[in-house]
Amino acid sequence: xxxxxxxxxxxxxxxxxxxxxxxxxxxxxxxxxxxxxxxxxxxxxxxxxxxxxxxxxxxxxxxxxxxxxxxxxxxxxxxxxxxxxxxxxxxxxxxxxxxxxxxxxxxxxxxxxxxxxxxxxxxxxxxxxxxxxxxxxxxxxxxxxxxxxxxxxxxxxxxxxxxxxxxxxxxxxxxxxxxxxxxxxxxxxxxxxxxxxxxxxxxxxxxxxxxxxxxxxxxxxxxxxxxxxxxxxxxxxxxxxxxxxxxxxxxxxxxxxxxxxxxxx
Amino acid sequence: xxxxxxxxxxxxxxxxxxxxxxxxxxxxxxxxxxxxxxxxxxxxxxxxxxxxxxxxxxxxxxxxxxxxxxxxxxxxxxxxxxxxxxxxxxxxxxxxxxxxxxxxxxxxxxxxxxxxxxxxxxxxxxxxxxxxxxxxxxxxxxxxxxxxxxxxxxxxxxxxxxxxxxxxxxxxxxxxxxxxxxxxxxxxxxxxxxxxxxxxxxxxxxxxxxxxxxxxxxxxxxxxxxxxxxxxxxxxxxxxxxxxxxxxxxxxxxxxxxxxxxxxxxxxxxxxxxxxxxxxxxxxxxxxxxx
Numbered sequence: 001x002x003x004x005x006x007x008x009x010x011x012x013x014x015x016x017x018x019x020x021x022x023x024x025x026x027x028x029x030x031x032x033x034x035x036x037x038x039x040x041x042x043x044x045x046x047x048x049x050x051x052x053x054x055x056x057x058x059x060x061x062x063x064x065x066x067x068x069x070x071x072x073x074x075x076x077x078x079x080x081x082x083x084x085x086x087x088x089x090x091x092x093x094x095x096x097x098x099x100x101x102x103x104x105x106x107x108x109x110x111x112x113x114x115x116x117x118x119x120x121x122x123x124x125x126x127x128x129x130x131x132x133x134x135x136x137x138x139x140x141x142x143x144x145x146x147x148x149x150x151x152x153x154x155x156x157x158x159x160x161x162x163x164x165x166x167x168x169x170x171x172x173x174x175x176x177x178x179x180x181x182x183x184x185x186x187x188x189x190x191x192x193x194x195x196x197x198x199x200x201x202x203x204x205x206x207x208x209x210x211x212x213x214x215x216x217x218x219x220x221x222x223x224x225x226x227x228x229x230x231x232x233x234x235x236x237x238x239x240x241x242x243x244x245x246x247x248x249x250x251x252x253x254x255x256x257x258x259x260x261x262x263x264x265x
Numbered sequence: 266x267x268x269x270x271x272x273x274x275x276x277x278x279x280x281x282x283x284x285x286x287x288x289x290x291x292x293x294x295x296x297x298x299x300x301x302x303x304x305x306x307x308x309x310x311x312x313x314x315x316x317x318x319x320x321x322x323x324x325x326x327x328x329x330x331x332x333x334x335x336x337x338x339x340x341x342x343x344x345x346x347x348x349x350x351x352x353x354x355x356x357x358x359x360x361x362x363x364x365x366x367x368x369x370x371x372x373x374x375x376x377x378x379x380x381x382x383x384x385x386x387x388x389x390x391x392x393x394x395x396x397x398x399x400x401x402x403x404x405x406x407x408x409x410x411x412x413x414x415x416x417x418x419x420x421x422x423x424x425x426x427x428x429x430x431x432x433x434x435x436x437x438x439x440x441x442x443x444x445x446x447x448x449x450x451x452x453x454x455x456x457x458x459x460x461x462x463x464x465x466x467x468x469x470x471x472x473x474x475x476x477x478x479x480x481x482x483x484x485x486x487x488x489x490x491x492x493x494x495x496x497x498x499x500x501x502x503x504x505x506x507x508x509x510x511x512x513x514x515x516x517x518x519x520x521x522x523x524x525x526x527x528x529x530x531x532x533x534x535x536x537x538x539x540x541x542x543x544x545x546x547x548x549x550x551x552x553x554x555x556x
Contacts, residue, residue: 068514087526089377090513107509109387109399122399123383123530133526 043154047219061094070094081149083136144168160202171232186257268300271548275341280468296472334362334482348444352464352484371549373518398423401530417441475516
């Protein structure tokens, strides 16, 4: 996993510990630092959700390594990933609403276009908002039915390449109360009921080939120190009964990881 | 939780309850600025406040005042008296105590929200504002040095249902008055009597930096509405605000004026933040790490 995200996770853990021990001030410092570390995240693509789950005209909160993000979609077009914070008064944009292709902040109705630029300030209807007012927009790509985002400024990395398969279908997003490292180990150790050929085309991405037909793509989203999202797509599983069986199997994968006696962090 | 060492915050009067909260002889425990305190009702109109140590043993006795439907106390030598709000002494006023609401944010986010007209159409839709009329006209802001208060005057906003007494839309005139880092009030046009103003206060009890109780006593000119309906109106408004207040990031108030982007409608908030910064207060602010 991305080293700076690891650092952020470790800081989050320290923050949680400090709060538990009653040192709220130290906890807050660590929390801020962890957000800072995540902000300087290394150049990599992280899965943040299944494309099919994000309806048009909606905005949702997503957390990547402690960093709060808004995942939203206009009337049409691909999903966007922005910092979950209106530049005006810090209101979370995941509470916002969509009008005419713009995301509007719930607090004062400030509207932001798809590139993140502020296009409307209702308190001053005649004013053309200065170009400098921008929501914090991140790079987004939709591939394999999964929404990926790159939180670094560099953005030189490419979305993980998974050759030969084109018909990925979304299965489920699971949220597991374990660290990304433990979840990854659990995915590798899981009994899929058939000879499994695993591959890791990128950090936090796991592909399992089952027999000649079936492939599973599991993409990890580090949420907090002890919480990880897994966005799952499949190929070669098309009959309804098979898809339901696959969903049940993925739920038992989650149960197995959470029941695991290994290190929980 | 430990008591703050911020001398500026410690030197303010803060609300810690209201008269009649408990029967005579009763007491309640609460927290101000990180300090556990116990308030006891010793007689019909008499209250005593003591600090409590970690074991719950009473320590020193604190000054106490019962005014404006609130009990106020302070942990240090107050640098200013409680504000004078003459409306609460007018004989025909309805004094409404709406109790308090817990809000997990900085006290200053609460003050700014109370001071803000631009959110009316979006947060209090079809009550204090309408999406068709969102413009905030210019208003004046001044620091009144003799009382060390910030006043915003000549404020006005179109309101579909400005109060419980309102029967239709009106252009409501507002005056805002920030009386301390933890208290603000407004005067707004009385429905049907443009010569008088309703007085609505917001007194904040900061339990900790991002953990507040908000008290909203009012002195209203309204002979018709029931007390219950007036409390209900105020609580409806406030609960709409709480959704916003608990979802601002960061919860601590940034006093660095470049941290967030204000516009002309925010001149009151800009003046408030500058005034807070000059006061040297750091409790509840983002700048505390550097303090």
